[in-house]
Amino acid sequence: MSAITLNHVSKSWGAMRAVDDISLTADEGSLLVLLGPSGCGKSTTLRLIAGLEEADAGTIAIGGVDVTRLSPAERKISMVFQSYALFPHLSVAENIIFGLRVRRVSRAERDARLRRVADIVGLAHLLDRKPSQLSGGQRQRVALGRAIIAEARVCLMDEPLSNLDAKLRHEMRTEIRALQQRLGMTMVYVTHDQTEAMTMADRVVLMRDGRIEQNGSPEELYNRPATAFTARFIGTPPMNLVRQGDHLIGVRPEHIRIVPGGDHAARVKAVEHLGADSIVLCDVDGQPISVRLDGFSKVQPGEDVRLAWEAGHEHRFDPATECRLETSAREGRLATSAG
Amino acid sequence: MAVRRHPAGSRMTDLAASSPIPERRARSQAWWNAVNAWLLLLPAAVLLVAFTHWPILATIRHSLFITKRNGSEVFVGTDSYRAMAVDPIFWKALVNNFWFALGTIPTSIALALIMAVWVNRNMRGRGFLRLAYFTPTVLPMIAVANIWLFFYTPDYGALDQLRGLFGLGGWNWLGDPSTVMGCLIVMVIWKEAGFFMIFYLAALQQLSPDLDEAASIEGASRWYTFRRITFPLLMPTTLFVAINAVINSFKLVDHLVIMTKGGPNNASTLLLYYIYEVAFTFQDSSYAATLTVVLLMLLSAIALLKFGYLDRRIHYQ
Numbered sequence A: 001m002s003a004i005t006l007n008h009v010s011k012s013w014g015a016m017r018a019v020d021d022i023s024l025t026a027d028e029g030s031l032l033v034l035l036g037p038s039g040c041g042k043s044t045t046l047r048l049i050a051g052l053e054e055a056d057a058g059t060i061a062i063g064g065v066d067v068t069r070l071s072p073a074e075r076k077i078s079m080v081f082q083s084y085a086l087f088p089h090l091s092v093a094e095n096i097i098f099g100l101r102v103r104r105v106s107r108a109e110r111d112a113r114l115r116r117v118a119d120i121v122g123l124a125h126l127l128d129r130k131p132s133q134l135s136g137g138q139r140q141r142v143a144l145g146r147a148i149i150a151e152a153r154v155c156l157m158d159e160p161l162s163n164l165d166a167k168l169r170h171e172m173r174t175e176i177r178a179l180q181q182r183l184g185m186t187m188v189y190v191t192h193d194q195t196e197a198m199t200m201a202d203r204v205v206l207m208r209d210g211r212i213e214q215n216g217s218p219e220e221l222y223n224r225p226a227t228a229f230t231a232r233f234i235g236t237p238p239m240n241l242v243r244q245g246d247h248l249i250g251v252r253p254e255h256i257r258i259v260p261g262g263d264h265a266a267r268v269k270a271v272e273h274l275g276a277d278s279i280v281l282c283d284v285d286g287q288p289i290s291v292r293l294d295g296f297s298k299v300q301p302g303e304d305v306r307l308a309w310e311a312g313h314e315h316r317f318d319p320a321t322e323c324r325l326e327t328s329a330r331e332g333r334l335a336t337s338a339g
Numbered sequence B: 001m002a003v004r005r006h007p008a009g010s011r012m013t014d015l016a017a018s019s020p021i022p023e024r025r026a027r028s029q030a031w032w033n034a035v036n037a038w039l040l041l042l043p044a045a046v047l048l049v050a051f052t053h054w055p056i057l058a059t060i061r062h063s064l065f066i067t068k069r070n071g072s073e074v075f076v077g078t079d080s081y082r083a084m085a086v087d088p089i090f091w092k093a094l095v096n097n098f099w100f101a102l103g104t105i106p107t108s109i110a111l112a113l114i115m116a117v118w119v120n121r122n123m124r125g126r127g128f129l130r131l132a133y134f135t136p137t138v139l140p141m142i143a144v145a146n147i148w149l150f151f152y153t154p155d156y157g158a159l160d161q162l163r164g165l166f167g168l169g170g171w172n173w174l175g176d177p178s179t180v181m182g183c184l185i186v187m188v189i190w191k192e193a194g195f196f197m198i199f200y201l202a203a204l205q206q207l208s209p210d211l212d213e214a215a216s217i218e219g220a221s222r223w224y225t226f227r228r229i230t231f232p233l234l235m236p237t238t239l240f241v242a243i244n245a246v247i248n249s250f251k252l253v254d255h256l257v258i259m260t261k262g263g264p265n266n267a268s269t270l271l272l273y274y275i276y277e278v279a280f281t282f283q284d285s286s287y288a289a290t291l292t293v294v295l296l297m298l299l300s301a302i303a304l305l306k307f308g309y310l311d312r313r314i315h316y317q
Helices: A042-050 A092-096 A098-102 A107-121 A136-149 A166-183 A194-200 A218-223 A228-233 A329-338 B002-015 B023-062 B079-085 B088-119 B126-138 B141-152 B158-165 B180-206 B209-217 B222-233 B235-251 B254-259 B271-281 B285-313
Strands: A004-013 A016-026 A031-035 A057-062 A077-080 A154-158 A186-191 A203-208 A211-216 A240-244 A247-251 A264-273 A277-284 A287-294 A304-308 A315-317 B065-067 B073-075
Touching: A004 A042, A016 A042, A016 A057, A016 A186, A016 A203, A016 A211, A031 A042, A031 A194, A042 A057, A042 A077, A042 A154, A042 A186, A077 A136, A077 B209, A092 A098, A092 A107, A092 A136, A098 A107, A098 A136, A107 A136, A136 A154, A136 A166, A166 A194, A186 A194, A194 A218, A203 A218, A203 A228, A211 A218, A211 A228, A228 A240, A228 A247, A228 A315, A240 A287, A277 A304, B023 B285, B065 B285, B079 B285, B088 B126, B088 B180, B088 B235, B088 B271, B126 B180, B141 B158, B141 B180, B141 B254, B180 B235, B180 B254, B209 B222, B222 B235, B235 B271, B235 B285, B254 B271, B271 B285
Parallel strands: A031 A186, A031 A203, A077 A154, A154 A186
Antiparallel strands: A004 A016, A004 A057, A203 A211, A240 A247, A247 A315, A264 A277, A264 A304, A277 A287, B065 B073
16 A cells, blocks of 8 residues: 555745645556656655645645655655765765664664665675765665665655766666566656656656646657647657647647648758657748658758648647647547557 | 986886977976976965974974073073973963863864754744854954953952852852863853854755755654764864864963963963963073973874874765
8 A cells, every 4th residue: 555645735935836736646556757847846746745845735645544744754755866865974885774774673684685775776896885986877876775775665756867867867767667666666756857757657747837737647648738838848859839820739740741742831940860860840930840750851951841740640729728629529539549 | 306206207208109209308398397386386385484394493492492691592402391391380281271171172062063053944033143153253352351351250240240149159250279260161162162153054054955854754863863964974074173172272372361360379371371471471482492392292193183093084075
């Protein structure tokens, strides 16, 4: 029993409502990502779950138990900080077993668990080092080790990979996900990186200005963005949003083709070659549109081309509220069954 | 040093056989490097030698001579040291200094730490509290001594008026050998604790709040976190403050001149005050030099302990 439920939780600092009436559930053993731009309240939400901040309103339950007024320790969680929060004067081993010492776990058990965890995170040969003698990735592993040795059912992660370089980030992403599934932890993971969210999450909660913008599986957020904000936030490059009369239309770059007889005249402004595909940045009636083409595109900047996309790939949004407009019930059912 | 560097420099050019620079040019370049380095060091070296190293050597030399009335110096070897060994006032001053250091250092450091932890929290009037703690440091020594002189004045001083409220009689605090040292210790703690607090406060603000939060998630109590995390991370500051406190405890003169003049019956004579008296009241400069050498040795022993032993056991970030 380790599902996390937030029920109408709010937290404000003065007039600023950092977290505004949020309700969500992370199922037991699942990985829930809190995603959003900086200042959207995702870290505050995590700190509320951890008990590092006290909620102004609403309730938080972990494993069915109301923990809203409990201290962080009483919530039986573990947490990885963005800064890793390693104790700089303690060795790797002492950092990892810090919590076990606090709870007076016997020496034999402490040693056994340390060996096991050190193997899992691959630090067995570095246990005597100080954090300052480790690389960024190794420090990250120490923080991870400290989080999993407690064997808490719930693990909270606050942008754990943001201090690593791109290659290491990719590696650790896979590792953290594998670890979470292997140990069956319920994990809440905060990030501003939509790639991390899309690749790791069972469920993504996209936040904006302290509120939930959309809560769903990665596929749902990608294929059926509920708002124009979600559409603009998910995907690299994100969805193109074009105003056509009184409509706001969204099309994914990979759904657009450059064809001689296309419906939309466009001028190529720049081409980015990524290897496997190319992103062609075009200009349609003064609105930017990016097009993803397979392989090495031969289009030149300044060239006039014509673009086309299938009507079925169009997403429609209300220009005023930016909410998704369901064009027909049939299409909605199709998308649901596909997802 | 410049000369010794030459072989190393030429060996390096030998190793780099493909280097187009001829050996002579490399050698002259190394020479210029050395000259440059020494020129850059010169201003600091001159100051150090003129005001630190030379006076030390001069003092040691001076302690081995005595100056006659006609100004000529006579070598007496260790005579002055032998005289010192049987000088009861010297021993009294040394013992006084020991108790004075023991009375002031641990208490002022502990108080400074407690105050710093207290005013480091978010609370109303924090700036005012910090200022209040720091005020004693800002006051001139003479003013401080006079304020405390008033506290300790028999019968109508602040302390005796307080005693009067409880029906107790007057007490000559500074005039009694049994209380004079205690009075000085209290005053110095009052003056030093606020100063040391500033260092602790600065160090505390360098510590990441994440560490406290990480510890609290692991279930560590506040005291446990302080003992295992905060205090060890403050050790560099503690060491710095402790060294300063020791030096200050040997440096105290001003208050003694104003408040007690070392009395009564040398009960408040500290080593530096005794040196001051011997040198400028008794005009016995060679004995003063002898006493100074002892003070120097004490302070160097402390410096050696710091650099040789303590630094290696402390975590520096």
